[in-house]
Amino acid sequence: MATTTTETTGAEGGHAAKPGMPQLDTTTWVPQLFWLAVAFIALYMVVSRIVIPKTGGVIAKRKASVEGDLAAALALKADSDRAVEAYEQSRAAARAKANGIAQENRNALGSEIDGERAKLDAALSAKAAEADKRISAAKSKALAGIKGVAADIARDIAIELTSAKITRKAAADAVAKIK
Amino acid sequence: MATTEGGEVKIIDPIHQFVINNIIDLGPLSFTNSALWAVIAVVCAALLFILAPANLIPTRLQSIAESLYEVVDNMTHEVLHENARTYFPFVLTLFLFILFANVLGLIPYSFTVTSHIIVTLALALVVFIGATIIGFIRNGFGYLRLFVPSGVPALLLPIVVLIEIVSYFIRPLSLSIRLFANMMAGHMMLKVMAGFVVMLGVAGGWLPLIAMVGLTGLELLVAVLQAYVFALLTCMYLSDAMHVDH
Numbered sequence: 001m002a003t004t005t006t007e008t009t010g011a012e013g014g015h016a017a018k019p020g021m022p023q024l025d026t027t028t029w030v031p032q033l034f035w036l037a038v039a040f041i042a043l044y045m046v047v048s049r050i051v052i053p054k055t056g057g058v059i060a061k062r063k064a065s066v067e068g069d070l071a072a073a074l075a076l077k078a079d080s081d082r083a084v085e086a087y088e089q090s091r092a093a094a095r096a097k098a099n100g101i102a103q104e105n106r107n108a109l110g111s112e113i114d115g116e117r118a119k120l121d122a123a124l125s126a127k128a129a130e131a132d133k134r135i136s137a138a139k140s141k142a143l144a145g146i147k148g149v150a151a152d153i154a155r156d157i158a159i160e161l162t163s164a165k166i167t168r169k170a171a172a173d174a175v176a177k178i179k
Numbered sequence: 180m181a182t183t184e185g186g187e188v189k190i191i192d193p194i195h196q197f198v199i200n201n202i203i204d205l206g207p208l209s210f211t212n213s214a215l216w217a218v219i220a221v222v223c224a225a226l227l228f229i230l231a232p233a234n235l236i237p238t239r240l241q242s243i244a245e246s247l248y249e250v251v252d253n254m255t256h257e258v259l260h261e262n263a264r265t266y267f268p269f270v271l272t273l274f275l276f277i278l279f280a281n282v283l284g285l286i287p288y289s290f291t292v293t294s295h296i297i298v299t300l301a302l303a304l305v306v307f308i309g310a311t312i313i314g315f316i317r318n319g320f321g322y323l324r325l326f327v328p329s330g331v332p333a334l335l336l337p338i339v340v341l342i343e344i345v346s347y348f349i350r351p352l353s354l355s356i357r358l359f360a361n362m363m364a365g366h367m368m369l370k371v372m373a374g375f376v377v378m379l380g381v382a383g384g385w386l387p388l389i390a391m392v393g394l395t396g397l398e399l400l401v402a403v404l405q406a407y408v409f410a411l412l413t414c415m416y417l418s419d420a421m422h423v424d425h
Contacts (some may be wrong), residue, residue, distance in 0.1 A: 003382070010306075018360060021194065021197070022194065022197040022198045022199060022295075023197060023294070023295050023296050023297070024296075024389070026197070028199040028211065028213075028295075028297075029211045030207045030208070030212065031199075031208055031210075031211050031213075031296075032213050032214070032295060032297050032298055033297060033301055034207070034214075034216030035208075035210065035211070035213065035217055035218070036207050036217060036292070036298050036301055037301075038214075038215035038217075039214070039218055039220070039221045039276070040221075040272065040276055040302075041373045042219045042221050043204065043220075043224060043225065043272050043275060043276050043290065043349070044226070044268065044272045045268070046221070046225040046229075047268050047271050050229060051228040051248065052187065052267070052268060054233055055228055055231070055233075055244055055245055055248045056248065056252075057233070058233045058235070058237075058241075058245070059245060059248065059249065059252075060233065062235055065235060077408070078323045095241070101223075101312060114247070128379045143182065168317070
């Protein structure tokens with residue numbers, strides 16, 4: 001292989017005229033080192049002047065923007081949590097107030113109804129007592145009437161049976177005696 | 180298989196792709212094919228980040244650029260912690276340079292800058308010497324405590340210290356040879372396999388061709404992984420220089 005290299009690369013000229021590995025041809029080392037240094041320093045300049053400000057800046061900006069968005073989202077969430085809490089509080093307060101008003105109305109209506117009922121009861125019981133009186137009067141009157149009718153009936157029956165002359169007074173006395 | 184002269188031999192010779200050719204002859208500072216592809220790697224890396232827009236919602240190109248950026252950003256933060264900002268530009272440059280050199284090298288007829296030991300050794304030595312200097316500046320002679328692990332019996336201590344010193348000085352070699360060998364072996368393997376495709380022709384060439392597709396995918400993975408490993412080890416060596424008592 002070494003002889004081939006010599007033969008084939010011999011025509012190329014330059015640094016490649018020596019046999020063996022081209023890496024061990026020391027005459028190529030100085031130009032390689034020189035251009036390596038030039039290229040490396042040039043790339044270092046590009047990296048420190050362009051790459052780091054530009055790409056590093058974008059990455060930092062993106063990170064800051066993402067963190068800012070997250071912080072804003074957290075703040076908004078805290079706001080909405082506070083709003084929900086306030087809403088719950090005001091709802092509980094409103095419910096307690098409504099319950100109070102309802103209870104108050106219920107109490108007021110209850111006492112009014114009680115008063116009316118008592119008044120009505122009194123009026124009704126007065127009317128009932130009056131009616132009772134009238135009934136008992138009518139009853140005694142009717143009872144008195146019944147005695148006269150009974151005496152009349154008894155006298156008529158006795159006259160029909162005996163043809164005796166019986167006065168009304170005698171019949172009444174006789175009926176009264178039966179009792 | 181290499182008896183004929185000319186073009187056919189070049190296809191099959193797996194070493195030929197690593198030959199350095201002058202494009203502009205400037206003596207010791209000649210602009211070579213290696214220099215050309217180093218410049219192309221830098222231009223591609225720069226263009227990716229320059230052309231990628233800076234939108235809050237990234238485009239596809241921007242996502243690629245940002246994910247490369249964030250790989251190194253996360254790596255430096257995890258390994259170097261509070262010193263990440265200081266060394267991030269260097270580690271990102273190293274990662275991008277090696278990544279683009281490796282990946283561009285997979286294009287047929289291109290040149291892989293990182294397949295030369297001198298390039299990877301230079302990068303590794305910059306890291307090694309830099310980390311050592313930073314270690315001494317930060318810790319003074321206390322940096323030598325790196326070689327003396329705590330909780331080792333006094334009897335074993337000389338051997339352990341010797342091992343620690345050797346392993347410390349082997350770092351630039353292991354770092355550079357890992358990258359160089361991976362790149363060179365992968366490209367040689369692809370070249371040999373491609374040679375089989377040409378040799379076997381229409382009759383049997385499709386079998387190595389299928390293997391080529393798989394190997395190219397594997398080499399793409401290796402190219403990215405080696406750039407990542409180089410950057411990660413650089414971070415760890417710098418971390419050793421920051422925190423001696425690990």
